[in-house]
Amino acid sequence: MSHTLGIRQAQKQKTRQALLDAALALLEEQSLSSLGLREVTRAVGVAPTAFYRHFRSTADLGVALVEEALGSLHPMIRTTVSTTGDPEERVARAIDLIARHVDGYPAHVRFIARERHGGVQPVREAIRDQLARFAQEVKTELAKDPVARGWSEDDLLMLAHLYVDQMLSTASLFLEALEGPEEERADRTLHVTQLATRQMRLIGLGRQHWLD
Amino acid sequence: MSHTLGIRQAQKQKTRQALLDAALALLEEQSLSSLGLREVTRAVGVAPTAFYRHFRSTADLGVALVEEALGSLHPMIRTTVSTTGDPEERVARAIDLIARHVDGYPAHVRFIARERHGGVQPVREAIRDQLARFAQEVKTELAKDPVARGWSEDDLLMLAHLYVDQMLSTASLFLEALEGPEEERADRTLHVTQLATRQMRLIGLGRQHWLD
DNA sequence: AATTCCAGAGAACAGTTGTTAACTGCATGG
DNA sequence: CCATGCAGTTAACAACTGTTCTCTGGAATT
Structure with missing residues (x-):
């Protein structure tokens, strides 16, 4: 083309x-x-x-950076919250994917975390739009799961946003572990993995019992 | 004194x-x-x-601002996640408290959200420390609840961090609603309230079924 | 082969920045 | 009442900022 x-x-x-x-x-x-x-x-x-x-301007450059950091990430969403495998395995896979991404593109992750609530409006808006797109994509992926039977559209989107926020929060924690001294890195990465795993598991439990 | x-x-x-x-x-x-x-x-x-x-330096001033914005907030924690009342009522009360705080101190909330991952290391650390204290306080409050029987210390702290993150995320959403045009404010505030309520409810459900 | 286009260079602009030094006036403690 | 302390002032510094205008060399077009 x-x-x-x-x-x-x-x-x-x-x-x-x-x-x-x-x-x-x-x-x-x-x-x-x-x-x-x-x-x-x-x-x-x-x-x-x-x-x-x-x-x-530099604000303009910032918007371009948002595109570079998040634009190419959409295909990854599907695999992150994919439907295959049992819940526990899915959680482990998602967190592993996040960890790998932070490892591969730490500067991108830092940029997004920093500028999401940063001092430059157009950049904040660009990030918000991209994250809203992510939430939509997560939502359509969640809808495929049999657990989603009987869920309203609003509730699906609510959960999707919760997942997106959780992913960002986890990514930020992995980044902090990465920035620390070499000798603590392995320990802190493991600690973050365990924390994030249990948080995702707890959210998953809430999801299963939503319609009680 | x-x-x-x-x-x-x-x-x-x-x-x-x-x-x-x-x-x-x-x-x-x-x-x-x-x-x-x-x-x-x-x-x-x-x-x-x-x-x-x-x-x-301005970084030094920033650290003082963190103290001002979060230091006086610790007494509020106890009431926010208090044990009295049924779960649904507690959620409503917590979110109402957050909304009121954002209304009363919007600049403080914006500052914390912005500088939590901002470009000034000492300020980031000051915020991280204060939020860690919050998590500890939430944890001891959670431990009082009968639902917490059989929970490990790690799991309690894991949930506490999830709650703290959720509060900050909600506060940030309320702030965005507040910044928007006057005519949309009421609608957006209501929308955020409903979203946050359901997310808290879902986390609460996960909490109830954690030991299954 | 002659012409147009345009990414980048160069110089200059008024205005800003953080930091230093030496000062002034007033509240304080002896 | 007098000497000290110290919050805030004044002036000056070299270094830096974003933006404008003019120019240039080589690719693109005709």
Whole structure:
């Protein structure tokens, strides 16, 4: 579908990606609202004015980062809350998937956790929209389960939001474990896994007895 | 207990509080990591250098704000998860308490939600510590309930953390409803109340069937 | 081969930032 | 009453910020 783009466009996208990468790295130690455009271009090695060829402002760049961090994550949702296997196995699989994702893309996870309630409105909205999409997808996945018989649409969405929040909370905990000193890492990761497993299990129990 | 402090100390505390108030107001539209010390002193109407008489840095001020926002909240915990009344009534009371608190101190709630995963490490740690204290208090309150018979200490703390996270999430939703346009406020507040009620109810169900 | 386009460079702008030093005036304790 | 302490002021600093305008070299188009 995408015909090979010329040298021109390719080089442009390359610098654009370099700007996004540099920004993401800088955002490990600060918030988006304090990220300066000069700071980003300096890290990439281009002139400050080059920034404007790609983004209107750092807030604009932030919205693009939301897309990069969450946009490609939708296919994963289906497998995370898939219907196959017994409940206990499903919980273990979901948490393992979260742990792996945090391991693979820690900066993305940190960015989302930080800017979800951060100081830049357009970015907050972009994250909220993406998470709402996740909740919708989780909802349609939940609806497939026989346990969902007799559930109202509202209740399904309510539970979906609870799951999405729980996933984010767990991801954030895994990230904190990852940031700590090397020697504590294994212990803390295990601890988070156990905590998250039991919380998910408890929510699952509430789900089973919802219609009593 | 506190003997009346002299004119000198009183005036100092007054400016200190003015700095905290001004900072909190400025933080409604940005994050702490982008808050400048000059910005704060300008808003108060004092010289920039006066700032140093009270705080080493804006990060230091942030830690003081955490104390102000959460420190005085501990007595409320007991009533929020109190043991009296039937489960449904307790849920309603807890959510009503949260809604009232968000109404009374919206800036404090926003600050905590924003800086919990924000870009300033000492502030993150201060919030984490306070929330851990909350969890401990919720845990001892949960332990009083007959339903908690046979629960391990770990499981009690696991549930306590789940409740604390849920409270924060709910508070944040109430805040969003409060920030929206006047005409939507009532509707959105009601919607959040219903959502939070059902989520708490579901967690309560999981709690009841935990030992099956 | 000649022309247009455009990503990035360069220089300059007014305004901002945190931090230092030396000061002033007034409440405080001897 | 007088000497000390200290909250807040004033002035100055080098460094930094976002944004504008002008320019350039090479890819893209004709």
